[in-house]
Amino acid sequence: MRHETDLPQPAPVRWSTWLLLAGLAALVVGSFASLPLKWRDFFSSEAMASTLDFLHGFAPPELSPGFLSKVGVATFETLAMSAIGTVIAAVLGFVLALPASGRLGPVARNLTRGVLNVLRSIPELVWASILLIAAGLGPFAGTLALAFHTVGVLGRLFADAFENCPPLPAATLRINGVQPTAAFLYATVPQCSPQMMSYTLYRWENNIRAAAILGVVGAGGLGQMLKYHLSLFQMQQAATVIVAMLLMVASVDGLSYLLRRAMTR
Template structure:
């Protein structure tokens, strides 16, 4: 009997396996399911009308209007120039945003006190909360039509996004390397540049390249409000119902996005390594 009690006590002292799912996780999943169902109900989607024969016929007629695309040499030259303009807008806007984002991420990571941290984060939240189209509309009034307004609009919105991401990266870095340099007599600036910034650089570059991919798509959309590039061509030809010409512009957009995605993926892999 003593042997049995001893075995029972040993089993009771053993660590028990964790529960399959914690109560907090279960409640969070339940809330997510409720929100998803409520979202579908509030949108009031008419599935019957969406997949009706009339809707299918109209969609088919509209899509067939794009074929075949216009491949005339004159149009291809214009599309090539607009593609380069869209690429330049996205690259320059992302580069400006990366510089401003890094400059604002330093105080936003808490290196200059709690007041500077929350003040800078509020500033970054404002810039990233305003969509690119709104920034482009404001810039078009100030700078007029063309790619300059689109570039500044991309830079303004992306500065807020990258600044917040950079700040989170810098704030979550291990402090040992920078502290070691400070203990050995390095200044705060030197310790930050040679320790923290060096550690965070692969992640910062990865975020920048990812936002460049997004800005390629955004630059194409900004042309709809007159900010230049492929988007402006697309709006113009669609408004005139020149569907084959619009199809050529759309194909150029798809090729540009695919090329930038592939290039960005290759650069991220090599920079991370």
């Protein structure tokens, strides 16, 4: 019979952990103290009445056939931007993940990870603003903006997946005389492919939302329609565009969920 003294005791919490928690708590308190949060004004009856009056202008949505056809074209444009941008990013991210995972030496690893850090640290809106100057208005600049930012994200995730992949299958092939490239393609990539595909699908979901926002700076799609109608205070047309965005995002989220479940079975 085991005594209580025989049970494993929890590890003591180090002082650095308490110091980190105290620092985080101080940051939270300082953030609330420094921001001019006017909760009373936000929940006042006047603010509520103004908000309800503003939302009332969105009803009913515009449902004329001509306008719905324009929304359908813009929806397809947004989907195409996100899909093409994600595919380009997945291909380039896979290529950059090879040196970023340390397979070509530490120098190549550090340089490539530096490039990936720069690519993903610049938001899509900033990329779109820069590329609109070179590529002009339209979905081409938006697609490139999504691709540039997503390359940095997927490249880092793919590189981490390669680094964390169990080395035994590839090492077994190498011991039996298989070339390093073949061992990587037949052992490492198949092990990492479900995780990489999951990352790619997740980023596609994010790029759907980002593509809808990039139109605000003139990159085409539903975002450009939304900005146009809101700037003219055409709230009913804007409501139709917003509903199309919600339906599109919900559909892509459901499709991505089904694909991820199918891959994990």
